[in-house]
Amino acid sequence: MEVSFKHVTLTYDNGVEVLHDMDFVIPDGQLVALLGPSGGGKSTTLNLISGLLHATTGEIDFDDVNVTDKDALQRGVGMVFQNYALYPHMTVLENIAFPLKMAKVSKAERNARAAELAKLVRIDDQLNKKPAALSGGQQQRVAIARALAKNPSILLLDEPLSNLDARLRVEMREEIRRIQQETGITTIFVTHDQSEAMHVADKIMVLQDGRIQQYAAPQDLYSNPANRFVARFIGEPVINEIEAESVKDLLKLPASAKYVGIRPEAILAHSGRNKKVPVKITNVSSFGRDRNILMEFNGTELVSTNELDFEVGKNEHVNFDLRGVFVFDEDGNRLEGLAK
Amino acid sequence: MNNGKPTWRDNLKALAYLAPMLIIVFIFSLYPIVSSLAMSFYTQYNFFTGEVGALGFENFVTLIQDPVFQQAVVNTIIFVIGVVPISIVLSLAIATLLSKIKKLAAFFRTIYFLPFVTSVVAISMVWRWIYNKDAGLLNYFLSFFGVHPIDWLNDPKYTMLALIILAVWKGLGFNILLFLVALNNVDKKLYQAATLDGANSWQQFKNITLPMISPITFLVSVNAVIGSFKVFDEIYALFGGQPGPGGSGITVVFYLYRAFYEQSKYGIAAASGVVLFLMILVVTIFQNTWSKKHVHY
Missing domain, CATH: 1.10.3720.10 (MetI-like)
Known part of the structure; x- marks a missing residue:
């Protein structure tokens, strides 16, 4: 189901507007991530979609139906909560079957459907256990199955991976992707972890201070950030930032340029007729297959992830690959017109 | 301290810590319970001298018939x-x-x-x-x-x-x-x-x-x-x-x-x-x- 927000705002009872003019469309059958720092409005946006919160102004449509004033039940969304919110006194099977029980589906039918869903999320060997006896990843699977039980219009996941350890997180994000593709259900998940969003989402919406910073495909966010916030939020290690003043001799910058962001992989060894960028190597460290080279340029520390044959303490020359260089003005807006 | 089997020494130590409370429980809870249970079987009994003349189920019989x-x-x-x-x-x-x-x-x-x-x-x-x-x-x-x-x-x-x-x-x-x-x-x-x-x-x-x-x-x-x-x-x-x-x-x-x-x-x-x-x-x-x-x- 396609979800569209038309100029939606949300103001709390105390008069604070927490979401400002949200206007976007989530296409049918896609996996979309709401990404941003804490307090950015991700969970609030998710709750607006679920119907647990109601928009102050604006309109929310599911396909062509206006659902702005409908409650959570009428919207028919399935939701997986951050702590899973499984019913602790029910078995796995009873948990998955609960929405069907509420919908007055006969016992035989709902148990059959629950067992089918358990198979989909690969938890069918734990049906008679209570949630407390399951691992975090298994609880997650049960929560997804329960959310899918009533054939929801949309599947919502609130920080689905944050309670899992690192290895399980990678496994579960692939699982969410697989389940989403097998069911073809429009799925929206909230996360503060950019690599999580980058790995599984079809599209990512970056939110900060209740505003959409950028809404694009993962690779576009990385290679074409709309503003300084997105450039800094996406990417590991974090993008290098230099005051425009200190590189004005090396690059041709637009007049209002204030900051220049350089991706770590865009710092290359100097070659050919490029302008030389003089740096002093301060540290070289390796983490498995990753390698970080720290260098000082004009008093600013830069990091490169390229295999550069530099030694600590030496003065060297590098140059920048312009595909990984972005220019921002005073307010952090992206500027065009960058050249060598 | 927290692993291995408790030794006799550990047990005695634990008992020493528990002793004050145990003494109170024994005197004010267990002793009265046991003695009132015993008293229910005294059919001839002088409460003030503590003399027990005879034992039996008579008290219970009297109760049930009352x-x-x-x-x-x-x-x-x-x-x-x-x-x-x-x-x-x-x-x-x-x-x-x-x-x-x-x-x-x-x-x-x-x-x-x-x-x-x-x-x-x-x-x-x-x-x-x-x-x-x-x-x-x-x-x-x-x-x-x-x-x-x-x-x-x-x-x-x-x-x-x-x-x-x-x-x-x-x-x-x-x-x-x-x-x-x-x-x-x-x-x-x-x-x-x-x-x-x-x-x-x-x-x-x-x-x-x-x-x-x-x-x-x-x-x-x-x-x-x-x-x-x-x-x-x-x-x-x-x-x-x-x-x-x-x-x-x-x-x-x-x-x-x-x-x-x-x-x-x-x-x-x-x-x-x-x-x-x-x-x-x-x-x-x-x-x-x-x-x-x-x-x-």
Whole structure:
């Protein structure tokens, strides 16, 4: 189901507007991530979609139906909560079957459907256990199955991976992707972890201070950030930032340029007729297959992830690959017109 | 320290730490229990010299044949059956309502808790007035519904009802407090999840609230059962030291009290205590078995 927000705002009872003019469309059958720092409005946006919160102004449509004033039940969304919110006194099977029980589906039918869903999320060997006896990843699977039980219009996941350890997180994000593709259900998940969003989402919406910073495909966010916030939020290690003043001799910058962001992989060894960028190597460290080279340029520390044959303490020359260089003005807006 | 098998030295050390409490428990709990159990078998006994003339089951036989004791047992059971379910349902209902209101919640909690901290004697004085036939508040309210004045305190038919009403009212505050704590401890996300799963308020209460607070419900019911079996002071204060008009409000503990202090039948008193203990034991064992299936920890 396609979800569209038309100029939606949300103001709390105390008069604070927490979401400002949200206007976007989530296409049918896609996996979309709401990404941003804490307090950015991700969970609030998710709750607006679920119907647990109601928009102050604006309109929310599911396909062509206006659902702005409908409650959570009428919207028919399935939701997986951050702590899973499984019913602790029910078995796995009873948990998955609960929405069907509420919908007055006969016992035989709902148990059959629950067992089918358990198979989909690969938890069918734990049906008679209570949630407390399951691992975090298994609880997650049960929560997804329960959310899918009533054939929801949309599947919502609130920080689905944050309670899992690192290895399980990678496994579960692939699982969410697989389940989403097998069911073809429009799925929206909230996360503060950019690599999580980058790995599984079809599209990512970056939110900060209740505003959409950028809404694009993962690779576009990385290679074409709309503003300084997105450039800094996406990417590991974090993008290098230099005051425009200190590189004005090396690059041709637009007049209002204030900051220049350089991706770590865009710092290359100097070659050919490029302008030389003089740096002093301060540290070289390796983490498995990753390698970080720290260098000082004009008093600013830069990091490169390229295999550069530099030694600590030496003065060297590098140059920048312009595909990984972005220019921002005073307010952090992206500027065009960058050249060598 | 925390791994490996405990040695004799460790055990002795633990015993030394526990000793002060153990001594108190032995002197004031275990010794009286054992000696009153023994006393129930003394058929010829001088309480002041401690001389035991003969042993046997005679005390129990006398008890069972005594119509007053039979009535005491029946009254006690009526009291338990009357007080416990009403008290639990009513306090859970009030606690649920209190947990929903935001304003004045603390004020209402205090109001409901007052009966629990007030002395039984003072409460009974007030209720003597409420139950008064001619000037009582209860008859005044009942008159709105066309009920003729009831002589609550002097008509034997109403003795147990008057006691049950008083006991339910008195126990409300504490039970409400326990239920409020339990209700507040239920994860609010569960209700959000249930809302999305299509459960209405009543279904949420039945499928989430009740199972989630079942440990407290169990605690409250065991506590109420034991407390109700031991009812004494409410009767003593409400009926001015008498077990109701014509002995209509006698209970097992009241019977025990009379046998011990008024009639100096120590063996009989001890035997009635043992019978009460067995009654409580049976009900508690039943509750425990039931809880294994229905209480979710």
